[in-house]
Amino acid sequence: MAKSGDTKSFWERMESIDRRVIFLILLVVVAIPLVISVGVEIPPTAPVIEAHEAVESLEAGDVLMVSIDFDATSAPELIPMLESVLRQAFEKDVKVVMLGHIAIGLPLGHVALEEAAAELGKIYGVDYVDLGYRPGYVAVMIAMGREISDVFATDYQGTRLADMEITRDLHSYEDVDLLFGFEHGAVIDYWVRYVQARFGQRMTFGTTAVMAPDAYPYLQAGQIEGLVGGLKGAAEYETLIGVPGMATRGMPAQEWAHLLVIGFIALGNMGFFFTRRKRRRSAAEAGQA
Amino acid sequence: MKRAVPLAITFLTGFFLVVSFFIPHEPFGELEQRLLIWFAIVSGFTMLLGVDNLVRAHVRRVTRRPAGWGHSVALIVGLVVTVVLGVIGFVRYGSPFHIQSPFMFLYTYSIIPLQATMFALLAFFIASASYRAFRARNTVATLLLVSAVIVMLGRVPIGSASSHVFPAAQEWIMNYPQLAAKRGIQIGAALGAVSMSLRILLGIERSYLS
Numbered sequence: 312m313a314k315s316g317d318t319k320s321f322w323e324r325m326e327s328i329d330r331r332v333i334f335l336i337l338l339v340v341v342a343i344p345l346v347i348s349v350g351v352e353i354p355p356t357a358p359v360i361e362a363h364e365a366v367e368s369l370e371a372g373d374v375l376m377v378s379i380d381f382d383a384t385s386a387p388e389l390i391p392m393l394e395s396v397l398r399q400a401f402e403k404d405v406k407v408v409m410l411g412h413i414a415i416g417l418p419l420g421h422v423a424l425e426e427a428a429a430e431l432g433k434i435y436g437v438d439y440v441d442l443g444y445r446p447g448y449v450a451v452m453i454a455m456g457r458e459i460s461d462v463f464a465t466d467y468q469g470t471r472l473a474d475m476e477i478t479r480d481l482h483s484y485e486d487v488d489l490l491f492g493f494e495h496g497a498v499i500d501y502w503v504r505y506v507q508a509r510f511g512q513r514m515t516f517g518t519t520a521v522m523a524p525d526a527y528p529y530l531q532a533g534q535i536e537g538l539v540g541g542l543k544g545a546a547e548y549e550t551l552i553g554v555p556g557m558a559t560r561g562m563p564a565q566e567w568a569h570l571l572v573i574g575f576i577a578l579g580n581m582g583f584f585f586t587r588r589k590r591r592r593s594a595a596e597a598g599q600a
Numbered sequence: 601m602k603r604a605v606p607l608a609i610t611f612l613t614g615f616f617l618v619v620s621f622f623i624p625h626e627p628f629g630e631l632e633q634r635l636l637i638w639f640a641i642v643s644g645f646t647m648l649l650g651v652d653n654l655v656r657a658h659v660r661r662v663t664r665r666p667a668g669w670g671h672s673v674a675l676i677v678g679l680v681v682t683v684v685l686g687v688i689g690f691v692r693y694g695s696p697f698h699i700q701s702p703f704m705f706l707y708t709y710s711i712i713p714l715q716a717t718m719f720a721l722l723a724f725f726i727a728s729a730s731y732r733a734f735r736a737r738n739t740v741a742t743l744l745l746v747s748a749v750i751v752m753l754g755r756v757p758i759g760s761a762s763s764h765v766f767p768a769a770q771e772w773i774m775n776y777p778q779l780a781a782k783r784g785i786q787i788g789a790a791l792g793a794v795s796m797s798l799r800i801l802l803g804i805e806r807s808y809l810s
Contacts, residue, residue, distance in 0.1 A: 328731065333731060386716060387716070415711070421697055422704075450640045451636075468694050468698075469695070524778055525782065527782065569755065579732070580736055
Protein backbone atom coordinates (compact mmCIF):
# COMPACT_ATOMS: atom_id res chain seq x y z
CA MET A 312 0.00 0.00 0.00
CA ALA A 313 1.34 3.39 -0.95
CA LYS A 314 2.05 5.85 1.84
CA SER A 315 0.04 9.07 1.92
CA GLY A 316 3.22 11.07 1.10
CA ASP A 317 3.56 9.18 -2.21
CA THR A 318 0.21 10.48 -3.44
CA LYS A 319 1.25 14.13 -3.21
CA SER A 320 1.06 16.06 -6.46
CA PHE A 321 4.07 17.96 -7.83
CA TRP A 322 2.83 21.32 -6.52
CA GLU A 323 2.06 19.87 -3.10
CA ARG A 324 5.67 18.68 -2.96
CA MET A 325 6.87 22.14 -4.02
CA GLU A 326 4.84 23.68 -1.20
CA SER A 327 6.67 21.69 1.44
CA ILE A 328 10.22 20.90 0.32
CA ASP A 329 12.22 19.14 3.00
CA ARG A 330 14.58 21.64 4.57
CA ARG A 331 17.48 19.18 4.27
CA VAL A 332 17.07 19.42 0.49
CA ILE A 333 17.21 23.23 0.74
CA PHE A 334 20.34 23.02 2.92
CA LEU A 335 22.09 20.68 0.46
CA ILE A 336 21.27 22.73 -2.64
CA LEU A 337 22.32 25.95 -0.86
CA LEU A 338 25.63 24.35 0.14
CA VAL A 339 26.36 23.39 -3.48
CA VAL A 340 25.26 26.76 -4.85
CA VAL A 341 27.44 28.70 -2.38
CA ALA A 342 30.44 26.40 -2.73
CA ILE A 343 30.73 26.38 -6.54
CA PRO A 344 31.34 30.14 -7.03
CA LEU A 345 33.83 30.10 -4.13
CA VAL A 346 35.83 27.32 -5.79
CA ILE A 347 35.46 28.47 -9.39
CA SER A 348 36.33 32.15 -9.57
CA VAL A 349 33.56 34.07 -11.34
CA GLY A 350 34.16 37.74 -12.11
CA VAL A 351 31.33 40.17 -11.45
CA GLU A 352 31.09 43.91 -11.88
CA ILE A 353 30.27 45.69 -8.62
CA PRO A 354 29.32 49.34 -9.20
CA PRO A 355 29.69 51.39 -5.97
CA THR A 356 26.56 52.90 -4.45
CA ALA A 357 26.22 56.37 -2.93
CA PRO A 358 26.59 55.43 0.79
CA VAL A 359 29.83 53.53 0.08
CA ILE A 360 31.20 56.32 -2.11
CA GLU A 361 30.50 58.79 0.73
CA ALA A 362 32.35 56.55 3.24
CA HIS A 363 35.29 56.27 0.85
CA GLU A 364 35.33 60.04 0.34
CA ALA A 365 35.30 60.61 4.11
CA VAL A 366 38.57 58.65 4.44
CA GLU A 367 39.88 60.22 1.23
CA SER A 368 39.34 63.69 2.73
CA LEU A 369 41.96 62.97 5.42
CA GLU A 370 45.44 64.36 4.93
CA ALA A 371 48.85 62.97 5.89
CA GLY A 372 49.25 63.10 9.68
CA ASP A 373 45.51 63.19 10.38
CA VAL A 374 44.16 60.71 12.92
CA LEU A 375 41.67 57.99 11.96
CA MET A 376 40.13 56.22 14.95
CA VAL A 377 39.05 52.69 14.08
CA SER A 378 36.61 50.93 16.38
CA ILE A 379 36.36 47.14 16.25
CA ASP A 380 32.82 46.40 17.44
CA PHE A 381 32.34 42.90 16.06
CA ASP A 382 33.58 39.37 16.57
CA ALA A 383 34.33 36.37 14.37
CA THR A 384 30.65 35.83 13.53
CA SER A 385 30.75 38.94 11.32
CA ALA A 386 34.36 38.70 10.18
CA PRO A 387 33.60 37.60 6.57
CA GLU A 388 31.63 40.81 6.01
CA LEU A 389 33.61 43.27 8.12
CA ILE A 390 37.24 42.18 7.81
CA PRO A 391 37.40 42.89 4.03
CA MET A 392 36.11 46.44 4.55
CA LEU A 393 38.47 46.93 7.52
CA GLU A 394 41.42 45.82 5.39
CA SER A 395 40.39 48.20 2.59
CA VAL A 396 40.03 51.16 4.95
CA LEU A 397 43.36 50.46 6.67
CA ARG A 398 45.12 50.16 3.32
CA GLN A 399 43.56 53.42 2.09
CA ALA A 400 44.50 55.23 5.33
CA PHE A 401 48.09 53.96 5.42
CA GLU A 402 48.61 54.81 1.75
CA LYS A 403 47.62 58.39 2.59
CA ASP A 404 49.98 58.42 5.62
CA VAL A 405 47.02 58.83 7.94
CA LYS A 406 47.67 57.73 11.53
CA VAL A 407 45.45 54.91 12.76
CA VAL A 408 44.28 54.58 16.38
CA MET A 409 42.46 51.30 16.95
CA LEU A 410 40.25 50.36 19.89
CA GLY A 411 37.28 48.09 20.37
CA HIS A 412 34.16 47.52 22.39
CA ILE A 413 33.76 43.78 21.75
CA ALA A 414 36.62 42.14 23.64
CA ILE A 415 36.53 38.86 21.74
CA GLY A 416 36.65 40.60 18.36
CA LEU A 417 39.50 43.01 18.96
CA PRO A 418 42.27 40.49 18.08
CA LEU A 419 40.71 40.21 14.60
CA GLY A 420 41.18 43.94 14.15
CA HIS A 421 44.66 43.76 15.59
CA VAL A 422 45.75 41.06 13.12
CA ALA A 423 44.35 43.06 10.18
CA LEU A 424 46.10 46.19 11.47
CA GLU A 425 49.46 44.44 11.84
CA GLU A 426 49.18 42.87 8.37
CA ALA A 427 48.29 46.17 6.67
CA ALA A 428 51.03 48.00 8.58
CA ALA A 429 53.66 45.39 7.68
CA GLU A 430 52.63 45.50 4.03
CA LEU A 431 52.91 49.28 3.83
CA GLY A 432 55.94 49.67 6.11
CA LYS A 433 54.26 51.44 9.02
CA ILE A 434 55.78 51.65 12.51
CA TYR A 435 53.89 50.80 15.71
CA GLY A 436 53.60 53.77 18.07
CA VAL A 437 54.40 56.22 15.28
CA ASP A 438 51.96 55.46 12.46
CA TYR A 439 49.47 53.26 14.30
CA VAL A 440 48.52 52.06 17.74
CA ASP A 441 46.12 49.56 19.28
CA LEU A 442 44.60 50.92 22.49
CA GLY A 443 42.82 47.64 23.22
CA TYR A 444 39.60 47.17 25.11
CA ARG A 445 38.01 48.74 28.18
CA PRO A 446 34.68 47.56 29.60
CA GLY A 447 31.62 49.81 29.82
CA TYR A 448 31.48 51.17 26.30
CA VAL A 449 29.12 54.10 26.85
CA ALA A 450 31.21 55.33 29.78
CA VAL A 451 34.39 54.82 27.76
CA MET A 452 33.00 56.73 24.77
CA ILE A 453 31.87 59.73 26.83
CA ALA A 454 34.99 59.82 28.98
CA MET A 455 37.19 59.88 25.85
CA GLY A 456 35.50 63.16 24.93
CA ARG A 457 37.31 64.78 27.84
CA GLU A 458 40.60 62.86 28.10
CA ILE A 459 41.41 59.62 26.29
CA SER A 460 44.22 58.66 28.69
CA ASP A 461 41.71 58.71 31.58
CA VAL A 462 40.27 55.46 30.18
CA PHE A 463 43.14 54.21 28.03
CA ALA A 464 46.13 54.99 30.23
CA THR A 465 48.16 52.47 28.19
CA ASP A 466 47.91 50.66 24.85
CA TYR A 467 47.17 46.92 24.63
CA GLN A 468 50.78 46.08 25.53
CA GLY A 469 50.88 48.31 28.58
CA THR A 470 52.88 51.16 27.00
CA ARG A 471 51.82 54.56 28.34
CA LEU A 472 50.15 56.79 25.75
CA ALA A 473 52.46 59.66 26.71
CA ASP A 474 55.45 57.50 25.70
CA MET A 475 54.33 56.99 22.09
CA GLU A 476 54.64 59.57 19.35
CA ILE A 477 51.21 58.88 17.87
CA THR A 478 49.33 59.29 21.15
CA ARG A 479 51.44 61.97 22.84
CA ASP A 480 49.10 64.72 21.66
CA LEU A 481 45.96 62.59 21.51
CA HIS A 482 43.66 63.79 24.26
CA SER A 483 40.06 63.85 23.08
CA TYR A 484 37.84 63.69 20.00
CA GLU A 485 39.15 67.13 19.07
CA ASP A 486 42.37 65.33 18.09
CA VAL A 487 40.53 62.68 16.03
CA ASP A 488 39.77 63.67 12.45
CA LEU A 489 37.47 60.76 11.59
CA LEU A 490 36.05 57.75 13.36
CA PHE A 491 35.40 54.60 11.31
CA GLY A 492 33.42 52.02 13.27
CA PHE A 493 33.00 48.40 12.20
CA GLU A 494 29.76 47.24 13.73
CA HIS A 495 27.71 44.11 14.08
CA GLY A 496 25.47 45.26 16.92
CA ALA A 497 24.04 48.18 18.81
CA VAL A 498 27.37 49.91 19.55
CA ILE A 499 26.79 52.09 16.46
CA ASP A 500 23.79 53.67 18.23
CA TYR A 501 25.99 54.67 21.17
CA TRP A 502 28.71 56.11 18.93
CA VAL A 503 26.13 58.32 17.21
CA ARG A 504 24.10 59.26 20.29
CA TYR A 505 26.95 59.92 22.69
CA VAL A 506 29.91 60.89 20.50
CA GLN A 507 28.50 62.41 17.29
CA ALA A 508 25.57 64.17 18.93
CA ARG A 509 27.51 65.42 21.94
CA PHE A 510 31.02 66.04 20.64
CA GLY A 511 30.30 66.57 16.94
CA GLN A 512 32.77 63.85 15.94
CA ARG A 513 32.93 63.08 12.20
CA MET A 514 32.15 59.40 11.79
CA THR A 515 31.37 56.74 9.23
CA PHE A 516 30.59 53.06 9.61
CA GLY A 517 30.92 49.65 8.10
CA THR A 518 28.19 47.28 9.25
CA THR A 519 26.93 43.78 8.58
CA ALA A 520 24.10 43.59 6.04
CA VAL A 521 21.67 42.79 8.85
CA MET A 522 22.67 45.92 10.78
CA ALA A 523 22.75 48.31 7.80
CA PRO A 524 19.03 49.24 8.00
CA ASP A 525 19.59 50.38 11.59
CA ALA A 526 22.21 52.86 10.37
CA TYR A 527 20.11 54.39 7.58
CA PRO A 528 18.35 56.94 9.86
CA TYR A 529 21.75 58.34 10.89
CA LEU A 530 22.92 58.38 7.28
CA GLN A 531 19.86 60.22 6.01
CA ALA A 532 20.03 62.69 8.90
CA GLY A 533 23.65 63.47 8.00
CA GLN A 534 24.95 62.31 11.38
CA ILE A 535 27.27 59.80 9.73
CA GLU A 536 29.27 60.27 6.53
CA GLY A 537 28.66 57.20 4.43
CA LEU A 538 27.83 53.61 5.18
CA VAL A 539 29.43 50.38 4.01
CA GLY A 540 26.80 47.67 4.39
CA GLY A 541 27.52 43.95 4.29
CA LEU A 542 29.61 41.95 1.86
CA LYS A 543 28.32 43.97 -1.09
CA GLY A 544 29.37 47.22 0.56
CA ALA A 545 32.79 45.72 1.26
CA ALA A 546 33.08 44.63 -2.38
CA GLU A 547 32.09 48.13 -3.52
CA TYR A 548 34.78 49.60 -1.25
CA GLU A 549 37.34 47.23 -2.75
CA THR A 550 36.26 48.45 -6.19
CA LEU A 551 36.77 52.05 -5.08
CA ILE A 552 40.31 51.50 -3.77
CA GLY A 553 41.10 49.32 -6.78
CA VAL A 554 42.18 46.28 -4.79
CA PRO A 555 39.75 43.35 -5.18
CA GLY A 556 39.82 41.12 -2.12
CA MET A 557 37.76 38.59 -0.20
CA ALA A 558 34.52 40.56 -0.55
CA THR A 559 34.77 40.74 -4.34
CA ARG A 560 35.52 37.02 -4.45
CA GLY A 561 32.55 36.30 -2.16
CA MET A 562 29.97 38.30 -4.12
CA PRO A 563 29.18 35.60 -6.74
CA ALA A 564 28.40 33.15 -3.90
CA GLN A 565 26.08 35.69 -2.29
CA GLU A 566 24.50 36.43 -5.67
CA TRP A 567 23.79 32.78 -6.38
CA ALA A 568 22.47 32.24 -2.85
CA HIS A 569 20.04 35.17 -3.24
CA LEU A 570 18.84 33.84 -6.59
CA LEU A 571 18.37 30.37 -5.08
CA VAL A 572 16.33 31.75 -2.18
CA ILE A 573 14.19 33.76 -4.63
CA GLY A 574 13.71 30.59 -6.65
CA PHE A 575 12.60 28.65 -3.59
CA ILE A 576 10.22 31.44 -2.59
CA ALA A 577 8.71 31.37 -6.10
CA LEU A 578 8.32 27.58 -6.01
CA GLY A 579 6.77 27.70 -2.55
CA ASN A 580 4.25 30.31 -3.63
CA MET A 581 3.30 28.47 -6.82
CA GLY A 582 2.82 25.33 -4.77
CA PHE A 583 0.77 27.32 -2.28
CA PHE A 584 -1.53 28.78 -4.98
CA PHE A 585 -2.06 25.57 -6.97
CA THR A 586 -2.76 23.42 -3.90
CA ARG A 587 -5.09 26.08 -2.46
CA ARG A 588 -7.04 26.14 -5.74
CA LYS A 589 -7.19 22.37 -5.69
CA ARG A 590 -8.38 22.32 -2.08
CA ARG A 591 -11.08 24.93 -2.84
CA ARG A 592 -12.26 22.95 -5.88
CA SER A 593 -12.44 19.74 -3.83
CA ALA A 594 -14.36 21.55 -1.09
CA ALA A 595 -16.84 22.97 -3.66
CA GLU A 596 -17.38 19.53 -5.20
CA ALA A 597 -17.89 18.02 -1.75
CA GLY A 598 -20.45 20.77 -1.00
CA GLN A 599 -22.39 20.09 -4.23
CA ALA A 600 -22.44 16.36 -3.47
CA MET B 601 17.19 53.19 55.55
CA LYS B 602 18.01 50.17 53.33
CA ARG B 603 15.83 51.68 50.61
CA ALA B 604 16.22 55.39 51.25
CA VAL B 605 20.03 55.46 50.88
CA PRO B 606 20.18 53.63 47.49
CA LEU B 607 17.31 55.78 46.22
CA ALA B 608 19.12 58.95 47.28
CA ILE B 609 22.38 57.79 45.66
CA THR B 610 20.52 56.94 42.44
CA PHE B 611 18.77 60.31 42.36
CA LEU B 612 21.90 62.35 43.07
CA THR B 613 24.06 60.42 40.58
CA GLY B 614 21.43 60.68 37.86
CA PHE B 615 20.80 64.35 38.62
CA PHE B 616 24.48 65.32 38.41
CA LEU B 617 24.98 63.34 35.19
CA VAL B 618 21.99 64.99 33.55
CA VAL B 619 23.20 68.44 34.66
CA SER B 620 26.76 67.71 33.46
CA PHE B 621 25.40 66.78 30.02
CA PHE B 622 24.03 70.31 29.61
CA ILE B 623 26.72 72.11 31.68
CA PRO B 624 30.00 70.29 30.99
CA HIS B 625 32.02 72.90 32.92
CA GLU B 626 33.53 72.65 36.42
CA PRO B 627 32.61 71.14 38.78
CA PHE B 628 30.12 69.01 36.83
CA GLY B 629 32.49 68.03 33.99
CA GLU B 630 35.15 66.69 36.36
CA LEU B 631 32.53 64.90 38.46
CA GLU B 632 31.04 63.27 35.36
CA GLN B 633 34.48 62.09 34.22
CA ARG B 634 35.15 60.58 37.65
CA LEU B 635 31.79 58.79 37.66
CA LEU B 636 32.38 57.46 34.15
CA ILE B 637 35.76 56.03 35.17
CA TRP B 638 34.12 54.41 38.20
CA PHE B 639 31.51 52.96 35.88
CA ALA B 640 34.22 51.46 33.62
CA ILE B 641 35.94 49.94 36.70
CA VAL B 642 32.69 48.51 38.03
CA SER B 643 31.95 47.10 34.53
CA GLY B 644 35.27 45.26 34.72
CA PHE B 645 34.34 43.71 38.03
CA THR B 646 30.95 42.60 36.67
CA MET B 647 32.93 40.45 34.21
CA LEU B 648 34.68 38.76 37.12
CA LEU B 649 31.29 38.17 38.73
CA GLY B 650 30.07 36.69 35.47
CA VAL B 651 33.02 34.29 35.27
CA ASP B 652 32.50 33.32 38.92
CA ASN B 653 28.82 32.64 38.29
CA LEU B 654 29.55 30.66 35.12
CA VAL B 655 32.18 28.47 36.80
CA ARG B 656 30.00 27.80 39.85
CA ALA B 657 27.00 26.82 37.70
CA HIS B 658 29.01 24.43 35.54
CA VAL B 659 31.05 22.92 38.39
CA ARG B 660 27.71 22.16 40.06
CA ARG B 661 26.53 20.43 36.86
CA VAL B 662 29.71 18.35 36.69
CA THR B 663 29.38 17.21 40.30
CA ARG B 664 25.65 16.39 39.97
CA ARG B 665 26.01 14.87 36.49
CA PRO B 666 22.61 15.60 34.90
CA ALA B 667 22.06 14.88 31.19
CA GLY B 668 24.58 16.77 29.03
CA TRP B 669 27.05 17.39 31.86
CA GLY B 670 29.89 16.69 29.43
CA HIS B 671 29.23 20.08 27.84
CA SER B 672 30.01 21.69 31.19
CA VAL B 673 33.33 19.83 31.31
CA ALA B 674 34.14 21.17 27.83
CA LEU B 675 33.29 24.69 28.97
CA ILE B 676 35.46 24.50 32.11
CA VAL B 677 38.40 22.97 30.21
CA GLY B 678 38.03 25.63 27.49
CA LEU B 679 37.96 28.41 30.08
CA VAL B 680 41.04 27.11 31.93
CA VAL B 681 43.02 26.52 28.71
CA THR B 682 42.15 30.01 27.44
CA VAL B 683 43.20 31.66 30.72
CA VAL B 684 46.45 29.64 30.94
CA LEU B 685 47.42 30.45 27.33
CA GLY B 686 46.52 34.10 27.93
CA VAL B 687 48.79 34.22 31.00
CA ILE B 688 51.64 32.51 29.10
CA GLY B 689 51.23 35.07 26.30
CA PHE B 690 51.25 37.92 28.81
CA VAL B 691 54.40 36.63 30.56
CA ARG B 692 56.36 35.78 27.39
CA TYR B 693 55.25 38.51 24.99
CA GLY B 694 53.85 41.27 27.20
CA SER B 695 50.30 40.75 25.92
CA PRO B 696 48.10 37.74 25.15
CA PHE B 697 47.22 39.51 21.89
CA HIS B 698 50.78 39.50 20.58
CA ILE B 699 50.74 37.80 17.16
CA GLN B 700 53.06 34.98 18.34
CA SER B 701 51.27 34.46 21.65
CA PRO B 702 49.80 30.95 22.20
CA PHE B 703 46.50 32.65 23.03
CA MET B 704 46.38 34.04 19.47
CA PHE B 705 46.97 30.52 18.14
CA LEU B 706 43.96 29.31 20.12
CA TYR B 707 41.99 32.35 19.03
CA THR B 708 42.81 31.98 15.34
CA TYR B 709 42.40 28.24 15.02
CA SER B 710 39.66 27.53 17.55
CA ILE B 711 37.56 30.53 18.61
CA ILE B 712 37.26 32.14 15.16
CA PRO B 713 36.24 28.92 13.32
CA LEU B 714 33.77 27.99 16.07
CA GLN B 715 32.09 31.39 16.04
CA ALA B 716 32.14 31.59 12.24
CA THR B 717 30.60 28.12 11.95
CA MET B 718 27.77 28.99 14.33
CA PHE B 719 26.94 32.13 12.36
CA ALA B 720 27.36 30.46 8.96
CA LEU B 721 24.62 28.00 9.87
CA LEU B 722 22.29 30.99 9.94
CA ALA B 723 22.46 31.24 6.15
CA PHE B 724 20.92 27.77 5.85
CA PHE B 725 18.17 28.52 8.37
CA ILE B 726 17.39 31.85 6.69
CA ALA B 727 17.07 30.13 3.29
CA SER B 728 14.70 27.53 4.75
CA ALA B 729 12.75 30.11 6.79
CA SER B 730 12.38 32.48 3.79
CA TYR B 731 10.99 29.65 1.68
CA ARG B 732 8.38 28.84 4.35
CA ALA B 733 7.55 32.36 5.60
CA PHE B 734 7.31 34.39 2.38
CA ARG B 735 3.92 33.14 1.19
CA ALA B 736 1.44 35.51 -0.44
CA ARG B 737 -1.37 34.59 1.95
CA ASN B 738 -2.82 38.13 2.14
CA THR B 739 -2.06 41.70 1.01
CA VAL B 740 0.39 42.49 3.81
CA ALA B 741 2.27 39.21 3.36
CA THR B 742 2.42 39.88 -0.40
CA LEU B 743 3.89 43.36 0.19
CA LEU B 744 6.53 41.84 2.47
CA LEU B 745 7.29 39.15 -0.10
CA VAL B 746 7.66 41.61 -3.00
CA SER B 747 9.84 43.95 -0.89
CA ALA B 748 12.09 41.07 0.16
CA VAL B 749 12.58 39.90 -3.43
CA ILE B 750 13.36 43.43 -4.67
CA VAL B 751 15.87 44.02 -1.85
CA MET B 752 17.50 40.62 -2.45
CA LEU B 753 17.84 41.34 -6.18
CA GLY B 754 18.95 44.93 -5.60
CA ARG B 755 21.72 43.81 -3.24
CA VAL B 756 23.55 41.60 -5.74
CA PRO B 757 25.37 42.52 -8.97
CA ILE B 758 22.96 40.60 -11.21
CA GLY B 759 20.16 42.92 -10.05
CA SER B 760 21.94 46.03 -11.27
CA ALA B 761 23.23 44.23 -14.36
CA SER B 762 19.74 43.10 -15.45
CA SER B 763 17.95 46.38 -14.82
CA HIS B 764 18.60 49.72 -13.11
CA VAL B 765 15.13 49.36 -11.56
CA PHE B 766 16.18 46.82 -8.91
CA PRO B 767 18.96 48.85 -7.25
CA ALA B 768 16.83 52.01 -7.43
CA ALA B 769 13.78 50.24 -5.99
CA GLN B 770 15.95 48.65 -3.30
CA GLU B 771 17.34 52.06 -2.32
CA TRP B 772 13.82 53.50 -2.24
CA ILE B 773 12.56 50.72 0.04
CA MET B 774 15.53 51.20 2.37
CA ASN B 775 15.29 55.01 2.38
CA TYR B 776 11.55 55.48 2.82
CA PRO B 777 9.26 52.65 4.02
CA GLN B 778 12.02 50.89 5.97
CA LEU B 779 13.34 54.13 7.40
CA ALA B 780 9.90 55.35 8.43
CA ALA B 781 9.24 52.15 10.37
CA LYS B 782 12.74 52.18 11.88
CA ARG B 783 12.40 55.81 13.00
CA GLY B 784 9.03 55.07 14.58
CA ILE B 785 10.53 52.19 16.54
CA GLN B 786 13.56 54.24 17.59
CA ILE B 787 11.51 57.23 18.69
CA GLY B 788 9.19 54.93 20.65
CA ALA B 789 12.13 53.16 22.29
CA ALA B 790 13.79 56.49 23.15
CA LEU B 791 10.61 57.85 24.73
CA GLY B 792 10.29 54.62 26.70
CA ALA B 793 13.92 54.90 27.87
CA VAL B 794 13.41 58.54 28.96
CA SER B 795 10.24 57.59 30.80
CA MET B 796 11.89 54.63 32.55
CA SER B 797 14.95 56.73 33.46
CA LEU B 798 12.75 59.39 35.04
CA ARG B 799 10.84 56.74 36.97
CA ILE B 800 14.12 55.32 38.32
CA LEU B 801 15.58 58.74 39.19
CA LEU B 802 12.42 59.81 40.99
CA GLY B 803 12.20 56.55 42.91
CA ILE B 804 8.92 55.45 41.31
CA GLU B 805 10.50 52.39 39.70
CA ARG B 806 12.25 50.40 42.44
CA SER B 807 12.41 46.88 41.04
CA TYR B 808 16.23 47.18 40.68
CA LEU B 809 16.48 47.29 44.49
CA SER B 810 15.00 43.86 45.02
